[in-house]
Amino acid sequence: MSHPISTQNSDAAFIVDWAAHSAFGAVPGTSGVDRQAASAADGAQRAWFAELLTGRGFTVHRDEIGNQFGLLELVPGAPYVLTGSHMDSQPTAGRFDGAYGVMASAYACFRVADELRAAPEGARFNLAVVNWFNEEGSRFKPSMMGSSVFTGKLGLAEALATPDPRGATVAEALGELGELGAGPVFGAASGRSVASYAEVHVQQGRSMEEDGVTIGLVNATWAAHKFEFRVSGEQAHSGSTLMAERRDALLGAARLVVAARELVDEFEPGVLHTACGELNVYPNSPVVVASEARLLLDLRSPDAAVIRAAHASLMETVARVEREDRVTIEVIAEHAWDQNPYPEDGVELARAVAAELGLTHDRVMTVAGHDSTNMKDQVPTVMLFVPSVDGVSHNLAEYTRDEDLLAGIAHLTGVVRRLAAGALTAG
Amino acid sequence: MSHPISTQNSDAAFIVDWAAHSAFGAVPGTSGVDRQAASAADGAQRAWFAELLTGRGFTVHRDEIGNQFGLLELVPGAPYVLTGSHMDSQPTAGRFDGAYGVMASAYACFRVADELRAAPEGARFNLAVVNWFNEEGSRFKPSMMGSSVFTGKLGLAEALATPDPRGATVAEALGELGELGAGPVFGAASGRSVASYAEVHVQQGRSMEEDGVTIGLVNATWAAHKFEFRVSGEQAHSGSTLMAERRDALLGAARLVVAARELVDEFEPGVLHTACGELNVYPNSPVVVASEARLLLDLRSPDAAVIRAAHASLMETVARVEREDRVTIEVIAEHAWDQNPYPEDGVELARAVAAELGLTHDRVMTVAGHDSTNMKDQVPTVMLFVPSVDGVSHNLAEYTRDEDLLAGIAHLTGVVRRLAAGALTAG
Numbered sequence: 001m002s003h004p005i006s007t008q009n010s011d012a013a014f015i016v017d018w019a020a021h022s023a024f025g026a027v028p029g030t031s032g033v034d035r036q037a038a039s040a041a042d043g044a045q046r047a048w049f050a051e052l053l054t055g056r057g058f059t060v061h062r063d064e065i066g067n068q069f070g071l072l073e074l075v076p077g078a079p080y081v082l083t084g085s086h087m088d089s090q091p092t093a094g095r096f097d098g099a100y101g102v103m104a105s106a107y108a109c110f111r112v113a114d115e116l117r118a119a120p121e122g123a124r125f126n127l128a129v130v131n132w133f134n135e136e137g138s139r140f141k142p143s144m145m146g147s148s149v150f151t152g153k154l155g156l157a158e159a160l161a162t163p164d165p166r167g168a169t170v171a172e173a174l175g176e177l178g179e180l181g182a183g184p185v186f187g188a189a190s191g192r193s194v195a196s197y198a199e200v201h202v203q204q205g206r207s208m209e210e211d212g213v214t215i216g217l218v219n220a221t222w223a224a225h226k227f228e229f230r231v232s233g234e235q236a237h238s239g240s241t242l243m244a245e246r247r248d249a250l251l252g253a254a255r256l257v258v259a260a261r262e263l264v265d266e267f268e269p270g271v272l273h274t275a276c277g278e279l280n281v282y283p284n285s286p287v288v289v290a291s292e293a294r295l296l297l298d299l300r301s302p303d304a305a306v307i308r309a310a311h312a313s314l315m316e317t318v319a320r321v322e323r324e325d326r327v328t329i330e331v332i333a334e335h336a337w338d339q340n341p342y343p344e345d346g347v348e349l350a351r352a353v354a355a356e357l358g359l360t361h362d363r364v365m366t367v368a369g370h371d372s373t374n375m376k377d378q379v380p381t382v383m384l385f386v387p388s389v390d391g392v393s394h395n396l397a398e399y400t401r402d403e404d405l406l407a408g409i410a411h412l413t414g415v416v417r418r419l420a421a422g423a424l425t426a427g
Numbered sequence: 428m429s430h431p432i433s434t435q436n437s438d439a440a441f442i443v444d445w446a447a448h449s450a451f452g453a454v455p456g457t458s459g460v461d462r463q464a465a466s467a468a469d470g471a472q473r474a475w476f477a478e479l480l481t482g483r484g485f486t487v488h489r490d491e492i493g494n495q496f497g498l499l500e501l502v503p504g505a506p507y508v509l510t511g512s513h514m515d516s517q518p519t520a521g522r523f524d525g526a527y528g529v530m531a532s533a534y535a536c537f538r539v540a541d542e543l544r545a546a547p548e549g550a551r552f553n554l555a556v557v558n559w560f561n562e563e564g565s566r567f568k569p570s571m572m573g574s575s576v577f578t579g580k581l582g583l584a585e586a587l588a589t590p591d592p593r594g595a596t597v598a599e600a601l602g603e604l605g606e607l608g609a610g611p612v613f614g615a616a617s618g619r620s621v622a623s624y625a626e627v628h629v630q631q632g633r634s635m636e637e638d639g640v641t642i643g644l645v646n647a648t649w650a651a652h653k654f655e656f657r658v659s660g661e662q663a664h665s666g667s668t669l670m671a672e673r674r675d676a677l678l679g680a681a682r683l684v685v686a687a688r689e690l691v692d693e694f695e696p697g698v699l700h701t702a703c704g705e706l707n708v709y710p711n712s713p714v715v716v717a718s719e720a721r722l723l724l725d726l727r728s729p730d731a732a733v734i735r736a737a738h739a740s741l742m743e744t745v746a747r748v749e750r751e752d753r754v755t756i757e758v759i760a761e762h763a764w765d766q767n768p769y770p771e772d773g774v775e776l777a778r779a780v781a782a783e784l785g786l787t788h789d790r791v792m793t794v795a796g797h798d799s800t801n802m803k804d805q806v807p808t809v810m811l812f813v814p815s816v817d818g819v820s821h822n823l824a825e826y827t828r829d830e831d832l833l834a835g836i837a838h839l840t841g842v843v844r845r846l847a848a849g850a851l852t853a854g
């Protein structure tokens with residue numbers, strides 16, 4: 001079969017639109033972006049994206065947590081095939097992470113819409129593109145906020161009241177941009193429902209590039225255990241207080257950061273990733289022994305048994321630091337998940353599309369979470385990766401080649417075409 | 428000889444004024460304060476202090492870096508005996524640090540002023556009280572800013588342009604409070620000069636309390652070497668990036684914090700104090716390997732040879748961390764001083780006053796810097812300590828007993844009386 005693509009939705013048009021899209025929040029002198037959730041750059045980009053969608057006949061809606069949707073109703077009253085990702089970024093980040101997934105979804109829907117308009121009898125479902133709010137969680141925690149509220153995993157009121165470091169809430173920030181909708185776009189009250197979900201993302205690792213794989217068929221998420229620790233000591237003059245009398249919270253926190261790295265060496269290479277990316281110190285003053293430090297510390301592994309063993313070892317370190325450095329260490333938040341499979345029929349559908357298009361493909365696990373991690377628990381879901389050069393991620397220099405971007409769109413188009421025709425949905 | 432004290436300037440009056448004074452910036456539910464330089468609380472307290480000074484016949488002036496002076500001209504055109512300390516505090520701090528010294532100085536001057544008004548023929552110099560701007564250096568760096576500009580050790584323009592963490596400059600913050608003066612209060616242009624300087628401070632350690640000493644005769648400052656390090660790595664996804672490929676700036680910084688503590692154990696107990704009280708991480712986000720961390724690290728010792736050996740050992744650690752953790756570590760600022768004596772004739776004058784008053788006394792070194800550290804290089808200077816319970820410092824629970832506060836005022840009054848009569852000044 002052949003699927004003509006209008007000039008408007010050609011690969012060349014995508015490349016032009018992609019360049020325009022990457023200018024929002026662009027960091028001067030780099031190829032990366034700073035486009036945190038509900039920032040001015042995020043708002044400007046949402047306005048641009050809304051124009052793109054309406055120009056192709058989609059209607060634009062936003063829900064009560066700021067998720068942005070483009071809807072095309074082809075079959076009145078029918079459920080929607082939903083596809084998308086997120087346009088928000090870390091404070092300084094690459095231009096592909098999330099954003100590529102939204103733009104690829106838009107182009108996949110534009111192309112399938114052209115086909116279904118030309119042959120309406122093939123349409124079983126309607127089409128929807130989504131730009132999920134605040135996937136990154138850098139300005140407002142937790143991450144994957146928009147898709148978590150959408151899937152009922154996070155309460156709306158709690159999410160809207162979440163403050164950024166300066167005290168502005170999600171509700172205020174979205175309200176200022178005019179991006180806070182009045183209510184749900186999907187669900188019983190709206191009269192719309194989701195039939196299935198698809199997402200494409202750049203791989204945040206280098207295995208596909210090394211293995212020569214163009215399309216990653218994501219079949220599972222790594223297990224993870226994430227902690228927020230509070231280390232409590234006692235303020236003192238950092239010059240005159242005798243060393244033995246100090247209770248230094250920053251010292252305690254630093255020992256945990258070092259211990260997290262050393263934990264990795266207790267296991268086989270590659271089976272445990274640990275990280276501390278955020279550490280806040282109080283009062284954080286040159287001549288004061290810190291009374292409090294808070295840090296986020298993550299353990300990740302494809303193997304849940306490794307996580308459990310690493311957790312036990314970490315807690316031994318915590319007890320030793322408390323004793324030797326005379327500080328108190330509490331876990332004030334934690335969040336864990338086991339190795340988490342994606343539905344096998346979605347993986348098989350993606351494999352079949354890749355085979356049809358002659359694209360190299362393989363099953364891959366994802367270490368990072370994605371909005372699809374929320375969606376896959378509710379509706380049939382397909383998750384795809386395209387390669388990232390050197391696996392560089394959360395970095396201004398993140399890069400994916402044009403040919404891989406275009407192959408990902410071609411593949412996602414094939415997935416959306418099948419989903420719109422009823423694949424993965426019963427009956 | 429006998430020196431009657433007016434009811435207005437009695438010990439009882441001081442206790443009342445001290446309680447009023449401690450209310451500015453008081454932290455609810457504690458006995459401590461938050462009164463950072465040029466904060467609203469600092470401004471309110473300055474206004475209150477100006478009223479206290481004018482009520483006793485002093486004229487209030489502020490100079491071009493916000494140092495607040497109370498002047499009493501008894502001998503037209505003669506130089507001034509200057510005495511004071513600082514009223515600004517760390518973000519959460521005790522109510523004695525600095526503030527006691529300013530209030531003790533005011534009361535010492537009030538009492539000596541009473542005496543000299545009653546017997547004007549004894550006055551050789553005029554009297555001045557000073558509240559130095561920004562001794563703590565928590566909001567605006569460096570510390571001892573007001574006395575450093577006053578003594579020409581720091582440029583005025585540079586000091587005025589110093590931003591706080593939110594970007595407000597010293598000039599803006601002082602200007603908003605109406606505490607930025609038009610020009611110098613002392614020096615050639617003003618027609619006023621300083622004959623000598625005296626300061627009293629609570630000890631930020633427990634040696635005097637342990638030894639039963641009421642008046643500390645400060646005879647030297649510890650040697651110190653202070654560093655600001657910048658650790659540079661590379662942003663990456665903190666979940667998916669292989670451990671061996673990371674260049675984690677926060678890990679490198681944490682290794683330095685731990686190394687600073689471990690350095691102490693290479694020397695005899697008590698001869699080396701190390702500290703890191705401030706650490707800032709970028710981008711400080713939950714799922715990003717940090718690309719940069721900056722930390723302040725101090726080495727202090729009464730023995731300059733210990734500082735040199737500790738410095739050499741620290742630099743070996745820096746080289747090892749750079750190699751093993753694949754980060755770059757630069758010293759972006761450093762500041763060192765050798766063991767630094769106070770003038771011996773000032774120590775002897777303070778000893779004589781203590782003996783005359785029957786107050787227990789001993790020579791002590793100061794680990795912390797004080798505004799007198801700047802002044803002693805320019806004019807005859809006396810530096811005094813009173814005890815602090817358990818040596819608690821830079822802490823809301825800092826405490827000095829009333830009897831020690833009053834003994835310190837009695838002693839400082841004796842020192843100011845002798846200085847006003849010409850002690851320590853040639854001719």
